[in-house]
Amino acid sequence: AGPASRRYGYELNITYQALRWLEIYGTISQDHARFRTPFEDGTGHIGVYLPNAPFATGSLAAYINNLGQWSGGLQLRYLGAYPLSSDDAVQGSGYHEWNGDVRYAFGSGWKAAVGVFNLLNTKANAMEYWYVDRLPREPAAGTSDVHVHPLEPLSIRVTLAKSF
Helix, strand or coil, rough: CCCCCEEEEHHHHHHHHHHHHHHEEEEEEEEEEEEEEEEECCCCCCECCCCCCCEEEEEEEEEEEEEEEEEEEEEEEECCCCCCCCCCEEEEEEEEEEEEEEEEEEEEEEEEEEEECCCCCCEEEEEEEEEEEEECCCCCCCCEEEEEECCCCCCCEEEEECCC
């Protein structure tokens, strides 16, 4: 909750069928999000930036299809830096990660897939927040601090599915 805001930006999506079996897909967006009047975000910071509104996001992917029973893909996801405080003095760092998958269709409705997430085991924060909290033995008014949700480490998901 906060005062009125103004947001504008753009999003560009491009798909290119490079070969019968190879599709390249890219997307990028940039955003300009500001409060119309200065806002005190509860941490003593006063400004017009919308906390947690990223300046840029994007992805780039290569998809492989039409290779008989095999298919798969490789994707780069990107989240740019973003303000955590309303005066933009505290910023989230953003991140990028690579994900991939390979799929095989057995026939009779059976499919198997292996997905690998965060292929390079990138150490980053998937999300960061700036707010006041109070832990034991801290001042009664609390302490402004960055709170994080780390990016999931390298992980693998195996799927076996049957379509009816």
